[in-house]
Amino acid sequence: MHRKGSRGVLVGLAWGLVACGDPNVVAEVGKRDVSKGDVSAYLEARSAREAPSATQALDALVDRSLLADEARRAGLDKDPKVQARLRTAEREVLAQALLDQRLSAATDDAKLRERHAASREKLVRREVHVRQIMVLVPPGADEVTRNRLQSRINGLYARLVSGESFEVVAREGSEDTASASRGGDLGPVLEGQVDEGFFTEAARLAKGERSRPFATAFGFHVLEAVEPVRTVEPTFEQVRGRLEAEVRRDAQEALMKELRERIPVKRHPERLEARAQGPRS
Template sequence: MEWGIGCILAIGLVACESPEVVAKVGDTTVTRADLALYVQARADERPIEQSLEGLVDRALMAEGARRAGLLKDPQVAARVEAARREVLANAYLDREASQPVTFEALRKRYEAQRETLARTQVHVAHIVVRLSPDADARARTEAQARINNIYARVVSGEDFAAVARQASEDAATGARGGDLGPIREGQVDPRFFSAVSDLKVGTVSQPFETAFGLHVARALEPPQKVVPSFEEVRGQLAAQARHEAAEALMKRLREDISVKRYPERLSGLSEQRKSDGEESR
């Protein structure tokens, strides 16, 4: 209201501007929203006046580019349009997908999917001999010999925890007798989980390999099905809901907006893309 009265009084004296405008750079206005986005994008912790000067410098550069006619350059114009397109597309998707990812909507999704969210949980101890995936034949042979010796010791009756403390090359779990604690499907290397998920309590696996090395494992508890808490899977549910919203939105847009393609005009673009890729290497 005060701004409106000020503008009325200023008619004939100076041009009125919105209080949202924090700077003018040539013909370009810089708004509070522009400045807030600039600060957020750069995690800028400087005093706001210094941030404004930084934004003004960028605006000066952009204004200079506009006056130099760079918007007439097809590649520059395409990059500007690409940025505009991405901002609009993401903003539109954010708006359309906001309802499916509310707390209430995600809670309903969680309750509807509780059974399908259940995962197998195991509690095992392991002993590991480190082996890089790209190890040479000699290193692989030596590592295999060490894990075979460890396996022989534990199946012949030596205490698994004692062997783990003495021989495991995973210092953190070795100090705990190899105990990994409860682990769920999807939390560890799939090859590891596959090797231990069917072990009966007290039984020891044969040596097996993962990206981390060679292992033998011993089951400490029987496998069980566990339903993760809502907070554990909230991010997963939100991503799922957003994906479904995006697919529904694209389906509606394809039905509502006509699209005409001109494949005969694409000649030469594949070669150009290949050439650009070679130059960038």
């Protein structure tokens, strides 16, 4: 009796395991499974604005799986155009996966700090701290419009010459709304963060000195220096994004060079021409 009872328990456990199935499978659609990984990939591909729940993602994946299953039944997976699109999707996913793997190793915190230490002299930049009064010029403005806006900035500059406070004129007349509320104060600005012509004009000013009206691609400006131009060395945190972009670019170029040398490639551009021309009658 004891043996039979034990055997019954084992059989029951076995059937229970079969019934439970793979814990990573969250749906079965026909003969194909939808996994937790599929749901995670779907959610990662959605924007933060959409932000579906896991249940909504599963519902959407089931619907797409039903459509895909029916497409296979209809033989669409054998269509050359569909196969080309499938190969494209596979190629892009695998290529990006390799880049993510290789480039993430090249951009860890320690390596970025090493690059920062090795390139500190190159990272040194000038910094200005100015107030501005700005009159915006719409893209593609004609000469009549530009002349009218030039007259406006000249009028604001004339108020400064007559003795009005820069902060007051900026608050009342500047069209750069972000800085106008602060009396035109832009705060410290590093070289490369703003239009080159704008920075050049700002860097010429001594503390308290004002520029004459000048133009950039964005409009007309008048500046007043809060502090004299100075040379600064950006902190690691300030240039981390720039360093990471440079490291990723260098690592990708090195990877592509390695792959081109190791993997044979044959191109047949003449066949593209033949395809573009199509069959001749």
